[in-house]
Amino acid sequence: MIKIHQNPEKNTWYQFSQRPHLETFTLNELVKEVFEKVKLEKDAALYHFTEKFDGVKLESLEVSHEEVLEASKKISNELSKALVQAASNIKLFHSLQTEKKQIIETEKGVFCWRETRPIEKVGIYVPGGTAPLFSTVLMLAIPAQIAGCKEIVLCTPPNKDGKIHPAILFAASLTGVTKIFKLGGIQAIAAMALGTETISKVFKIFGPGNQFVTAAKEFAQNLGIAIDMPAGPSEVLIIADKYSDPDFIAADLLSQAEHGTDSQVILLSNDYTIIEKTIHSIQVQLEQLPRKEIAIKALENSHCIYFSELETCFEFSNEYAPEHLILSLKKPKKYIKFIQNAGSVFLGKYACESAGDYASGTNHTLPTAGFAKSFSGVSLDSFVKKITFQKINKSGIKKLGPIIEIMAENEELIGHKNAVSIRLNKLQ
């Protein structure tokens, strides 16, 4: 069960910040083997590995237009409505992230600006398993569509019958996904990184996955393919004061704990009673949870920490750098300024993590394992490049030229200096 600590010394905090480590090094040989075969045999290798790893002999890798069209009939009306509404909120929030062009004249006659261009070809991986992770389709394909990516390739493993869950196909049909392939695991990442007869080589690969997918994405990154961010198990940190509702906190902790046995949940509070009540409520709610066994294991990696001061909770949280940070506080806005490192923040007692996981509009692909110290979550920015531009006229080079000449000369790059001198000379 979740452990309780009281006012731990600062030099012991790192112990609570240790995440269960994803061991990918041992998989490297397998990953290398799959990549080599895909490079050599292309599509044939993909059929081979799908039969070997997924136990299904496919006739075609690509999902047909008919299969996509049929999907909408196979899911319930209420689910399709919910997906449409969630997609609309996600579109709204991510559309706001487009950057307007601003031209600045840094010196008279020297004009500088940035322009945004989509990454032309992107790949999205959606894991398989018993449940269809259609929410990940929305979270990745919608910003790709807003960015204007020309090719949006989606790979997701088929079930034993060689099918993809209709909810995934329906979600894809709400976005700009250009092609969907029945392909999972290492072979899916290899196909998108290297390209085959039917699957385009993409420039950036997005999406969560198990340790095989994670190791394959790392391998692809070392080959020069960009990836969304490093992977790690999911996590939440909640800071609660005496005004918070222990039942809500317990539900939020459990919603995180049910993700996987390697998930981690942390509760910080300056009120010991809240901690006790939350633990009680966890025990009650656990009984009803279908994924109880998973949650129990995750709770073993998890901590409740009492700190006398709320400020210390924030200090700890910044050191932990949680993927999800819930401020279950009476006046949460007052504390925003203390937040340095976090993936996504939820304010107030009604902002549960699942709102951001599914439908409020923010992205759920977020930095885990402390990467919130240096990474942002997926946003429109993840699907574009920003190119700098400069236009310099005669008066600009006259003003800027002598500065460049002196600097280039002192860096002993006379060719750089000449490029200016030759222009200044012709202007005289």
Next chain:
Amino acid sequence: MIKIHQNPEKNTWYQFSQRPHLETFTLNELVKEVFEKVKLEKDAALYHFTEKFDGVKLESLEVSHEEVLEASKKISNELSKALVQAASNIKLFHSLQTEKKQIIETEKGVFCWRETRPIEKVGIYVPGGTAPLFSTVLMLAIPAQIAGCKEIVLCTPPNKDGKIHPAILFAASLTGVTKIFKLGGIQAIAAMALGTETISKVFKIFGPGNQFVTAAKEFAQNLGIAIDMPAGPSEVLIIADKYSDPDFIAADLLSQAEHGTDSQVILLSNDYTIIEKTIHSIQVQLEQLPRKEIAIKALENSHCIYFSELETCFEFSNEYAPEHLILSLKKPKKYIKFIQNAGSVFLGKYACESAGDYASGTNHTLPTAGFAKSFSGVSLDSFVKKITFQKINKSGIKKLGPIIEIMAENEELIGHKNAVSIRLNKLQ
């Protein structure tokens, strides 16, 4: 010498897009050894490797406040003025990249926004060698300062006398660099990635370097330290029409070619005479170039390509995805819309690459080796994280709740559903 091609078939273009490959895999053993020793022996290992690799026995790793103060007296007045002006332009351009907070109500009672936070601790690497690369100090430390990074650590190798060039120290003094260390190569990257008694472990490492530094940055990345971008040799692609000046083009090509023997320069034109005249001018200008031998070798990796149509030049350029793209065209603005992949673009005959390398205001840390297809150059964004926030009130959860419940249920994550249901129930 540079090769000439005429209207090559599209399926042969990839040959001209091959970059000289940086072979880092063979260095992995050495990198691993240095990292292990630095992890174990910390500062002692740094003194050891500095003696071994740089041939200098240091008394202190950190540059003293006095050394920094003295630096300004040791450089010429005109260089310090040039640095101040360049710094001012770089500040102006990068300040423009701050994002304003925008709150959007995606559903009634559901408020979402992003806030920007600096990456708290960043490391900047500035290579050594005969010439002091003070421009790199400005390009990396200025956006770090604007972002508000708390610790900005600068590592650069000492010379045989255990000193750092005063121009580097002066450039650092113009920015927010908090500590400067006399430390180069793999050991510098290891120190910033792992931390020692005197050097802080940072969250992200920036800066160019030789193959040792590149391999060390890759190694650090696999340990979970963010890096600015993958490395590769520098390159320029120029698109010129008949109105352009062959002497300017030649000077620009040479300013790139002098960087290193593995640099690459490409000239595309729809006017064959311009190509011929440029090659003639290269031969003339080469004679005066101190780094002639380097430039000659780089020109051997380089290409002039005649295409009948200007549009085809842009098609080729997008496939090549150059670090620097110069449009030496009469009406360059007309062609901006054709640009998909590039690091930084220079418009018109007076916008030479060295302007952006030093002083116009744009950043010179740019994606090479085709990475412009998926990466942007360094900007203010490189030094911050964008955290998403959401605040949901009672009417918000009432509106959004049922959507989340349906989605969570269909993804078989009942804990996620419960986090909403428990709130909706208490509201009834």
